[in-house]
Amino acid sequence: MQAALVLTIVLSVLLGALAQKPHHCKSPPYLQGKLYVNFPEGKTVVYEQFYYDALEERIRVVAAGKEGEHDVFMDRLLLFREKVYFDISYHNKSCVKGSLDAAFIPIAIPFDAQHRAQVVLGSLSAPGQGLLVNNWVGSNAEIKANYSMTFTEFGCIPVVTIYKIDGQGHFLSSFFDIVTGMEDPSVFIPPDFCFSKNLVEQKEGKATNFFTALL
């Protein structure tokens, strides 16, 4: 009887500890928000507004920033299921249509990432003053990079990701103003002029992968 009691207590403590361990989470399927991207050591700095739909595998990203001394602007719609992307210019009412060879990778902690730390940004001493986050590290052989990813403990919302790519430097993405859900699903529908023959330039053979597509 006593042995059974001890076993029950030991098991429940063990299971409790396992349940507490941060898990490799996946972000909600619909997200919209902003992104600050800084790559090779500050040479390019871009602010992005992004819309993310993991169910239908679509991303829309509107980016503005500076690449060295040059201003950059991009309005790109990526339809991974259709294997196509559009670079949209409302100003010229024109479109560049290209093929998209990459697989859609949902926003998530990679299965082989290692948990490094759980920390509080700010303070948990009072409500509204702190945010519990997990930091994960790992490497991605395909793009030859080591990464560090910080996601919220509750909700699995991305906060910061840093990729250190061999021979290229650090790519920092800082997420903010994230909303779960989709305010306007029509952002995933290409404008009419993207189907007009005169206004669409076809780009073939361009292999855009998921990672570079967002930069």
Next chain:
Amino acid sequence: MQAALVLTIVLSVLLGALAQKPHHCKSPPYLQGKLYVNFPEGKTVVYEQFYYDALEERIRVVAAGKEGEHDVFMDRLLLFREKVYFDISYHNKSCVKGSLDAAFIPIAIPFDAQHRAQVVLGSLSAPGQGLLVNNWVGSNAEIKANYSMTFTEFGCIPVVTIYKIDGQGHFLSSFFDIVTGMEDPSVFIPPDFCFSKNLVEQKEGKATNFFTALL
């Protein structure tokens, strides 16, 4: 009568707008927490545990990290009112005592800093998933630096500060696991061996300022 009503409405809208504007806040007088410090472009990386008492103007900081290839370790107690600091070594039971010429500067948004943005880290779509923060920028003529400071909207807790110092590079301090209050106030009392003549090395004429004292 109508004019008075209009005036009242206009005034209340104006006052409401002013009240909403983020203000130059000051952190709570007692804080303890951790700090990740990264300076001149990643050459030195230090983790610190710090204790901060703005009422009696005392700081204790225990730091460990790497300066280039070398390991660094420091346990420093700064008593700004007594204008003295101690570098404490429990291992050798020895102390270095030095003079501290700097004024105590509380953790706060400088009065001449400009508000740049209010953003959410994570998401406010559900409780516990996001943190409302303010980013302030400005310059400090004394140390010839431009700075960016991010503090929580509620509680005025520091999150990230970046100083870009002329000719030296970026000094990034990332705060986490902050607790309002002081768990053990005895951290501000020098250990007994700091008062033994054999064990204390006196350092005179060293002008440590607040900024370098914490690095």
